Amino acid sequence: MEGVRETAPKTDRCGGCAIRGVAICTSLTEGDRHALRAMGQPRHYGAGDTIFGEDERFGFLANVVSGVVKLSKTLPDGRQQIIGVEFAGDFLGRIYRDRTSFRAEAVTPVHLCCYPRARFEALVAATRGLEERLFRDALDELDSAREWMVLLGRQSAREKVARFLQMIARRNAGGCGPALGARFELPLSRADMADFLGLTVETVSRQMTRLKTEGLIRISNNRIIEVEDVGDLEAAAGGWAA
Amino acid sequence: MEGVRETAPKTDRCGGCAIRGVAICTSLTEGDRHALRAMGQPRHYGAGDTIFGEDERFGFLANVVSGVVKLSKTLPDGRQQIIGVEFAGDFLGRIYRDRTSFRAEAVTPVHLCCYPRARFEALVAATRGLEERLFRDALDELDSAREWMVLLGRQSAREKVARFLQMIARRNAGGCGPALGARFELPLSRADMADFLGLTVETVSRQMTRLKTEGLIRISNNRIIEVEDVGDLEAAAGGWAA
DNA sequence: CGAGTGATTGAACTTCATCAAATAGCGTGG
DNA sequence: CCACGCTATTTGATGAAGTTCAATCACTCG
Numbered sequence A, B: 001m002e003g004v005r006e007t008a009p010k011t012d013r014c015g016g017c018a019i020r021g022v023a024i025c026t027s028l029t030e031g032d033r034h035a036l037r038a039m040g041q042p043r044h045y046g047a048g049d050t051i052f053g054e055d056e057r058f059g060f061l062a063n064v065v066s067g068v069v070k071l072s073k074t075l076p077d078g079r080q081q082i083i084g085v086e087f088a089g090d091f092l093g094r095i096y097r098d099r100t101s102f103r104a105e106a107v108t109p110v111h112l113c114c115y116p117r118a119r120f121e122a123l124v125a126a127t128r129g130l131e132e133r134l135f136r137d138a139l140d141e142l143d144s145a146r147e148w149m150v151l152l153g154r155q156s157a158r159e160k161v162a163r164f165l166q167m168i169a170r171r172n173a174g175g176c177g178p179a180l181g182a183r184f185e186l187p188l189s190r191a192d193m194a195d196f197l198g199l200t201v202e203t204v205s206r207q208m209t210r211l212k213t214e215g216l217i218r219i220s221n222n223r224i225i226e227v228e229d230v231g232d233l234e235a236a237a238g239g240w241a242a
Numbered sequence C: 001c002g003a004g005t006g007a008t009t010g011a012a013c014t015t016c017a018t019c020a021a022a023t024a025g026c027g028t029g030g
Numbered sequence D: 001c002c003a004c005g006c007t008a009t010t011t012g013a014t015g016a017a018g019t020t021c022a023a024t025c026a027c028t029c030g
Helices: A030-039 A117-126 A129-154 A157-173 A190-197 A201-213 A230-236 B030-039 B117-126 B129-154 B157-173 B190-197 B201-213 B230-236
Strands: A041-045 A050-052 A060-066 A069-074 A080-086 A103-106 A110-116 A182-185 A217-220 A224-227 B041-045 B050-052 B060-066 B069-074 B080-086 B103-106 B110-116 B182-185 B217-220 B224-227
Touching (some): A030 A110, A060 A117, A117 A129, A129 B080, B030 B117, B069 B190, B157 B190
Antiparallel strands (some): A041 A110, A069 A080, A069 A103, B217 B224
């Protein structure tokens, strides 16, 4: 686990927490929130660090406090597919099973709030709202996995790239999306985008420049994207409200 | 809802139920099982019938008692992707949300045991084991959705078809798989296989005959498949225990 | 037997992957 | 500050995999 730093816990650890209003903590009563707070261990990873590998034992469940985590699976011959990307506020790790079935890697510097598995599961068993909250989150993840299956199986390279940009734009807008323009930084490299979309780096790059020449987006520094009209991008993505 | 028959409930409705030992009913105490039994309504669909459509209100949660159900999503222009296939014992429907996000269609004649949503959710809220059971099932579905994402994004047509056959063979063996041969009937048409694998009918057909000429499988009546050595098939699928 | 559906086969074409360079950014150290 | 070297990204040329279009074949059901 290269580069993992374990920050010393402060007295009031949640007071200034950036995700205090979104994460699972919001689904608890005051008392239970206290119990959760007591077991939370901050952990910190550098960009590129592996948080856990495929098929290994990982003793924690965690909240992503800041940064971006990519989840991926690898075929025996090395082909890779990213199966999910998690942002601040997302829950990381699989409850009820201590063996991982995919890899989690920090894409940017990442802060996690880690809960020891046994203690966390005990809290889930003792609490009412928490299990339901986690369940609902899992169902949402299932929905988005299924949407992604449509993308992977049935959409063209251009549509894939457009939809990816649209997804990031939406994430970035934080729900209250202004209908028209958007400007954001891509959290993933072209290679990661390719692994997420089931394409090659070259194809991703070509489609990006194509969207650029078509006037749908502007690109600065490879990572900064400006979208003229999110509606156009949505149309290029094959027409989905999602 | 064409062709849906609602069978009159018998007095002891679960006594002879084929999935009594696998379905969610096994995760209940005697008393709760009684409550569940009281609300179960048998329903019956013919092959090709729509159970529910995309984005509509569906007032039931259900167990698949017999038959095969395909779950699919459709793009505005008609392209279709099958996102899951359910067999006897599987749970159908999304708890905590009464609006569907995919279509469910009977592929063979199907028997469901339907629970009215409101009453079922009340039972879930009142029971301890049931929510966890449903949660675990959802997590398993999430896992297989993610495995399928790898297939859709990163595997070749030959691998896709081989893996599909392997999956059906495994389902059919019911866990206690004999390592070597297998013989089974495909629940899906070539067109449905294509929609499941993100391919065209023609490509599926070509890969099937290819696997046949390679001696990995034998085909009778288009739907009956004999696998020589399941290990070979697994190798052709890109090498996965899964 | 004939119609109709589902599956296979063939040929031309598209899209994306592959291989190979060239270019652009970025951080480092002089 | 600039040159250097590294990596990420773009661009080009070619090829292969899979799609598309068009028939043909096979099986089932009247």
